[in-house]
Amino acid sequence: MTSAVRLASVTRRIGGRPIVDDVTLEVREHELLALVGPSGCGKSTLLRLIAGLERPTSGTISLGGLDVTDVAPERRRIGLVFQEHALFPHMTVGRNIAFGLRRFDRRRRAERIDEMLELVRLPGASQRYPHELSGGEQQRVALARALAPEPAAVLLDEPFANLDASLRDELRADVIAALRERGAAALLVTHDRDEALALGDRVAIMRDGAIVQVDRPEVVWTEPADEFVAGFLGPVTLLPTSHGQFELVRPHQFDLISGGDDRVVEREFRGAVWRHTIIRSDGMQLIVDAEPGRDLEVGAMCAVTVRPGLVLARLARP
Amino acid sequence: MLVVVSVVMAAPVAVIMWSITDPRTEVWRELWRTRLPGMIVDTVILVTVVVTGTVIVGTGLAWLVTAHEFRGRRLLSWLLMTPIAIPGYVLGFVWLDTLQGPLGARAVRSIWLCAAVLIASLYPYVYVFAWSAFREQSPRTVDVARTLGCSSFTAWWRVVVPMARPSIAAGAALVAMEVLTDVGTVRLFNVSTVADGVLRVWFGTGDRDAAAELAVLLIAAAACLIAVERVLRGRARYTQVGTRSTTAGRPITGLRAAVVNTVGWGVLCLAVVVPVGRLVRGAVQAQQLSQTATISGDLGFHIVSSLKVAGAATIACLVIGTTMVFIARERGRWGAALGRLASLGYAVPGPVVAIGVVLTLAAVDRWEWWPGDVLLVGSLVGLVYAMVVRFLAVAHHGIGASVGKVSPSAVASARTLGAGRLRVATRVELPLARAGILAAATLVAIDSLKELPVTLLLRPFGVEPLPVWVWQATSESLWVQASVPSLMIVAIAMPLVGMLLWSVERGAQVVS
Numbered sequence: 001m002t003s004a005v006r007l008a009s010v011t012r013r014i015g016g017r018p019i020v021d022d023v024t025l026e027v028r029e030h031e032l033l034a035l036v037g038p039s040g041c042g043k044s045t046l047l048r049l050i051a052g053l054e055r056p057t058s059g060t061i062s063l064g065g066l067d068v069t070d071v072a073p074e075r076r077r078i079g080l081v082f083q084e085h086a087l088f089p090h091m092t093v094g095r096n097i098a099f100g101l102r103r104f105d106r107r108r109r110a111e112r113i114d115e116m117l118e119l120v121r122l123p124g125a126s127q128r129y130p131h132e133l134s135g136g137e138q139q140r141v142a143l144a145r146a147l148a149p150e151p152a153a154v155l156l157d158e159p160f161a162n163l164d165a166s167l168r169d170e171l172r173a174d175v176i177a178a179l180r181e182r183g184a185a186a187l188l189v190t191h192d193r194d195e196a197l198a199l200g201d202r203v204a205i206m207r208d209g210a211i212v213q214v215d216r217p218e219v220v221w222t223e224p225a226d227e228f229v230a231g232f233l234g235p236v237t238l239l240p241t242s243h244g245q246f247e248l249v250r251p252h253q254f255d256l257i258s259g260g261d262d263r264v265v266e267r268e269f270r271g272a273v274w275r276h277t278i279i280r281s282d283g284m285q286l287i288v289d290a291e292p293g294r295d296l297e298v299g300a301m302c303a304v305t306v307r308p309g310l311v312l313a314r315l316a317r318p
Numbered sequence: 319m320l321v322v323v324s325v326v327m328a329a330p331v332a333v334i335m336w337s338i339t340d341p342r343t344e345v346w347r348e349l350w351r352t353r354l355p356g357m358i359v360d361t362v363i364l365v366t367v368v369v370t371g372t373v374i375v376g377t378g379l380a381w382l383v384t385a386h387e388f389r390g391r392r393l394l395s396w397l398l399m400t401p402i403a404i405p406g407y408v409l410g411f412v413w414l415d416t417l418q419g420p421l422g423a424r425a426v427r428s429i430w431l432c433a434a435v436l437i438a439s440l441y442p443y444v445y446v447f448a449w450s451a452f453r454e455q456s457p458r459t460v461d462v463a464r465t466l467g468c469s470s471f472t473a474w475w476r477v478v479v480p481m482a483r484p485s486i487a488a489g490a491a492l493v494a495m496e497v498l499t500d501v502g503t504v505r506l507f508n509v510s511t512v513a514d515g516v517l518r519v520w521f522g523t524g525d526r527d528a529a530a531e532l533a534v535l536l537i538a539a540a541a542c543l544i545a546v547e548r549v550l551r552g553r554a555r556y557t558q559v560g561t562r563s564t565t566a567g568r569p570i571t572g573l574r575a576a577v578v579n580t581v582g583w584g585v586l587c588l589a590v591v592v593p594v595g596r597l598v599r600g601a602v603q604a605q606q607l608s609q610t611a612t613i614s615g616d617l618g619f620h621i622v623s624s625l626k627v628a629g630a631a632t633i634a635c636l637v638i639g640t641t642m643v644f645i646a647r648e649r650g651r652w653g654a655a656l657g658r659l660a661s662l663g664y665a666v667p668g669p670v671v672a673i674g675v676v677l678t679l680a681a682v683d684r685w686e687w688w689p690g691d692v693l694l695v696g697s698l699v700g701l702v703y704a705m706v707v708r709f710l711a712v713a714h715h716g717i718g719a720s721v722g723k724v725s726p727s728a729v730a731s732a733r734t735l736g737a738g739r740l741r742v743a744t745r746v747e748l749p750l751a752r753a754g755i756l757a758a759a760t761l762v763a764i765d766s767l768k769e770l771p772v773t774l775l776l777r778p779f780g781v782e783p784l785p786v787w788v789w790q791a792t793s794e795s796l797w798v799q800a801s802v803p804s805l806m807i808v809a810i811a812m813p814l815v816g817m818l819l820w821s822v823e824r825g826a827q828v829v830s
Contacts, residue, residue, distance in 0.1 A: 053461050073464040074472075080465040086458035090480045099476075100466030142462075149466065 002065045004029050004153045004185030005050055010059030012042075012049055019045045020056070021209035027153060032179060032186045033214075034200025036193055038232070042209040043189045047155045050187065051078050063152045079146030079154040079184070083161045086142065087130040093117070093141050094126030100149035116144035119178050136167045143175055153185040160195065172199065193233050197221065205229050222313045224248070230315065235275075235287045239306070248313035249306055251275060251289040256296060260303025262286075264296050278304055323638060324656040330674025330707055331666050333681075334537065337530040346531070353515065361511040361539075364433055364504070365497045371437035372493045375585065376444025377486055381474055382582060384452040386568055388575040394582045395449065396819050399442045401589040403811035405768040406439040407502025408788060408804040412593040414506055415600075415797040432507035436500065438589040440493045447489035450822070451482035470568060491547040498539055499668045502770045502785075506792060512536055516669045517771065530677065533670040540666060594808060600801025607798070621806055624767060624783040630698070631705035631766040636759050638706065639713030643721055644743055663707035672775035675704040701776040705766045712765065713758045720754020721747050753824040760818040764811050 005027040012020040020042045027033045037043050048054045050061060052073035060069045068076050087096050094113045101109050117123050120140035130138055139159060146154055159175065160168045176199055179186050190196050196203050197217040204214040205225075213225035224230035227238065230248050237254075238246040252273070261281035268275045274295035278286045286304055296302050306312070383395035401409075413435055417426050455478060463473040479486070504511050510518075512535050520529040570578065646656065663671050679700050724747050732742045748755070770785045777786055784803040791800035 048461075051461070051465050053464065072469070073461075074467045074469055076465065078465045080462050082458045082462065084456060084458060086456060086462045088459065088463075088477055088481070090483065099463070102467060145462075145466070151465075 002029065003027060003062075004031070004064060005187065006062045006065075007046075007050070008060045008062075010046075010049060010056045010061060012045055012054060013057045018209050020049060022059070023209075023211050025204060025211055025214065027185050027187050029185055030183050031201045032176070032188060032199060033202050033204060034188045034190060034196035034217075035204045035206060036190055036196035036200075036232075037206035039191055041206045043191075043206055044157055046206070047157055047187065047189050050153075051080055051155055052076050077149070077152045079149070079151035081139070081142045081146050081154065081156045081159045083158040087138055087145070089130050091130075092126065093122075093128050093130070093133070096130070096141060097126075097145045097148050099145060112148055116148050119147070119181065120144045121174055134167075135163055136171045139163065139171060140174070143178060147178065147182055147184060150182075151184065153187065154179065156186060156188045158190055159188070161190075161192075197233070205232065207232075222311070224313065224315060226315055230313065236313075237284075237286045246315060247306075248315065249286075250313075251287045253307055253310050253312065254286065254288040255305050255307050256288050256290045256294060257303045257305070258296060258300065260301055262302050262304055264298050264300045264302060267295065267298055278302065280304065321656060323642065324659040327663060327707055327710055328659050329678045330671055330704070331537070331663060332674075333677045334530050334533055334666075334670055334674045337527055337534070337677075349515075349532070353510065357510050357512050357515045358535075360429060360509050361498065361513075363429060364436070364509060364511060365494050367430070367433040368436045368440065368497045369490050369494050371433065372441040372444045373486060373490050375437060375441040376489060377448045377479065377482075379441070379582060379585065380445050380448035380452055381478075382578050384449060385470070385474060385478075386570045386574075386578060388570050388578060390579070394579070394586075397586055397590070398582060399446055399819060400586075400812065400815055401439055402442045402764060402818075403815045404439060404590065404593060404808055405502065405770070405785065405788075405804075406436055406496075406500055407506060407770060407785075407792065408597070408800075408807065409439045409589070409593050410435045410503040410506040411788075411792045411797055411800055411804075412596045416592075416596060427506075427508040429507065429509045432504060432509045435507075436497055436503055438585075439503075440496055441585075441589075443492045443496070444486060444489035446822075447485040447492075448482055451485035452478060455481055487547050491543050494543050495540060498536055498543075499670075499771065501669060501774075502789060502792075512539075513669055513771070516673070517774075520669075520673065520775070526673065526677065530670075530673050533673055536670050537666055594805075597801045597805045597808065600798045601805050604798045604802050617802065617806070620782055620784050620787055620803060621810075623781045624785075624807070624810070627698070627701055627705065627773070627781070627783050628763050628767040630702045631709065632759055632763045634702060634706045635710050635713040635762045636717075636755065639710060639717050639758065640748070640755070642714055643718045646718075663710060666708075668708060668769060668771040669775065671708045672704050672772045675700060675707065675776060679703070696776070696778045698778050698781060701773065701778060701781070704772045704776050705769065708769070708772060709762045709765050712761050716758030716761065717751065717755050720751035720758075723754075724750045753821040757818055757821040760814045760821070764814050764818070767807060767811055767814075 003026040005025075007023050007025045010020060010023045011018055023046060025033075025046075035043050035046065045054065049056050050063075052068065052071060056069065060067055062068060063076060063078070088099065091099070097113045097116050098104075098109050101112060104112060113126055114123070117125055120143055122137060122140050122144070125133070125137070125141070130141070133141065143154075143156075143159070156175075160172055163171060172195070188196075188199060197220075200217055202214060203217050203220050205212045205220065207228055213220060213229050215223075220229065221233060224233065230236045230238075235251055237249045237251075239249055241247055256276065256278075262278050264276050265279050266277040270289075273289040273291055276288045276290060276296065278288055280286060288304055290296070379398055383391055383398065410432070413431070414426055417431070459477055459481070460473050463477045464470070468476060498511075499513055500511070501513050501517050504514050512532065516529050516532045516536070519525060519532055642656075666674075728746055728750065729742055732746045737745065768785065770789060773783050773785050774789060777783065784807050787803040788800050788807070791797075791803070
């Protein structure tokens with residue numbers, strides 16, 4: 001099967017410093033790949049390289065099997081959606097969507113605009129101006145505009161970051177549905193680990209310009225490549241085993257019992273659970289969740305055990 | 319207080335408008351039969367050609383220096399604003415003198431050459447507006463346009479320029495206003511526009527009322543311009559949310575860079591380098607021929623006159639403008655309306671303002687409100703008053719825009735920390751708006767330093783600012799003699815332009 005996007009040993013240096021460092025990555029046909037990593041790790045630069053807005057210092061980029069490393073962005077058939085929607089403020093929604101449809105005749109263009117607005121669940125909005133829409137609606141239009149010319153792949157740069165939580169979930173579901181319906185390959189850049197795990201068919205984790213791990217969300221979660229990946233995906237405690245390896249224990253996998261040598265130093269209410277920070281008698285710090293009713297006060301002495309019978313995550317590369 | 323200021327500022331315009339209620343039909347009939355149709359045609363041609371030219375040159379240059387990255391780009395992008403320091407009438411006589419030889423004395427006095435000179439001296443207005451608009455745009459927008467199939471130029475043409483349209487329109491409206499009001503340059507090239515006609519009626523027949531009535535035509539034209547500009551803004555809103563990152567231009571080298579540099583430096587040569595060079599040469603010649611015979615025989619006297627007038631006008635504009643911005647904000651809708659009333663003078667050509675001021679002050683003088691023989695007409699107060707009427711809007715808009723940009727949360731923080739309104743204004747808002755206020759001040763200073771018609775009509779006895787000297791020398795075709803005062807104007811204005819650029823770099827809003 002050909003891949004929609006393939007990067008081979010792509011490096012991008014600015015002033016000698018590698019922003020993207022020897023990245024090899026592919027986005028398969030019809031796949032949504034979530035690219036996640038801390039701020040400033042090079043995610044957005046990687047995306048700009050794929051779009052052709054920047055040129056790699058070395059390495060090759062191919063789209064649908066064709067080498068496009070030296071092809072101008074306007075000839076790459078890439079759709080782009082930014083965090084700040086970047087709609088053209090001087091054009092109506094309809095004209096925004098039609099922007100990439102210059103080869104279409106008038107009738108087909110009108111049809112495509114309607115079809116796209118239907119797809120992003122904004123029917124009839126074509127005559128409105130961007131500033132007359134809410135943030136979520138603007139983002140829907142941005143997606144419709146990117147999808148209208150049927151691009152080889154859609155690149156989404158933190159598309160949900162500027163929206164408030166309630167709106168975000170709904171929009172997220174709609175965007176994914178729209179992408180799936182068009183069968184478009186998509187690369188979603190985000191710094192939100194929950195978003196990456198929930199939306200990605202596969203998840204790529206990036207750090208300091210390099211890809212650390214690419215795999216299905218559940219694999220990344222249970223077999224993180226290293227301590228960084230494990231910690232990035234959520235709070236975790238590394239317990240050394242007798243074999244010189246580590247077991248990765250998530251906060252909900254502990255049992256908390258009153259009385260013992262360990263001490264609660266801090267706690268925080270998170271709705272479903274209380275999250276405790278506990279210093280063990282040997283000085284190790286643990287993060288432990290307990291349901292309300294089983295929680296302990298700050299300063300309480302306690303004992304922490306790993307709940308029996310669980311499959312614990314291990315580092316793939318100890 | 320706001321009401322008083324607004325009424326005082328709007329009075330000269332109101333007086334002019336009043337004059338039309340009692341038209342002198344015989345004067346109009348005479349004008350219509352002889353010169354008026356020609357004046358209107360010339361004015362329309364000149365305004366159209368110069369506006370088109372400045373929009374093309376100004377927008378094009380702004381694109382060259384914002385969309386590309388090349389060695390010397392920053393320097394070039396700053397220098398391209400310096401023609402603001404050279405008045406049109408100075409640029410006009412320099413080129414007239416230069417081209418007279420090859421073209422002949424008759425051919426050189428054409429409306430087209432006049433338009434070319436005005437384009438060279440006025441394009442910076444469009445350039446500075448377009449330049450800051452391009453820089454404010456989010457680079458993401460161009461990125462998206464590129465991925466949707468636009469080449470770099472198409473993206474500029476289809477997205478960047480339309481988004482900057484309101485700013486470009488504002489710059490073009492300013493240019494049109496300047497052309498409407500210009501009297502110095504057009505007179506040099508024997509182009510008779512309506513503004514020139516106003517002056518001719520004033521000086522030729524001494525009929526002040528007839529001149530005022532003719533001036534109403536100019537107000538009407540200015541009103542049309544403002545209306546057109548408003549319509550061009552349309553329904554779309556152009557402000558963009560999102561991070562404003564410094565747009566990195568496309569790096570260019572070799573032939574492309576050479577072409578861009580040639581265009582940029584070529585314009586600079588025509589508008590600044592050659593004229594200033596000629597002025598220096600003229601000034602040296604004047605020294606050698608000891609033709610520095612000034613009106614009063616003293617160069618320093620003229621410089622002091624100019625500085626006095628420009629300085630007083632600038633300070634007055636700043637104080638009144640700042641006060642108005644803060645008072646208007648407290649008063650809401652009324653304040654805004656009064657602010658617009660006080661800014662009326664900017665939409666009214668210089669000669670008209672001058673005539674309005676004379677008529678207003680003459681009326682006040684008739685009251686004999688002051689003991690003794692002190693008259694406001696023909697006093698320094700009258701001249702500065704007219705300058706303030708004319709340029710208050712520049713200060714008011716600039717300061718308003720900069721104070722408006724101060725984050726509301728900074729103001730809220732200061733208030734909750736126990737600072738009163740006055741303290742917030744002096745300790746938080748004004749310091750934060752510093753760059754904008756400086757920009758407004760330099761703009762007013764440059765404008766009032768160059769202003770010819772107001773100075774010409776209202777200069778009091780014993781005050782002879784530099785533009786008047788230039789005017790007198792050039793009306794007798796004494797090019798060499800005109801070089802000295804012209805060079806002085808440029809020498810004073812250049813550092814001001816430098817200050818303007820400095821403050822714009824620090825985020826001053828020149829575009830309201």
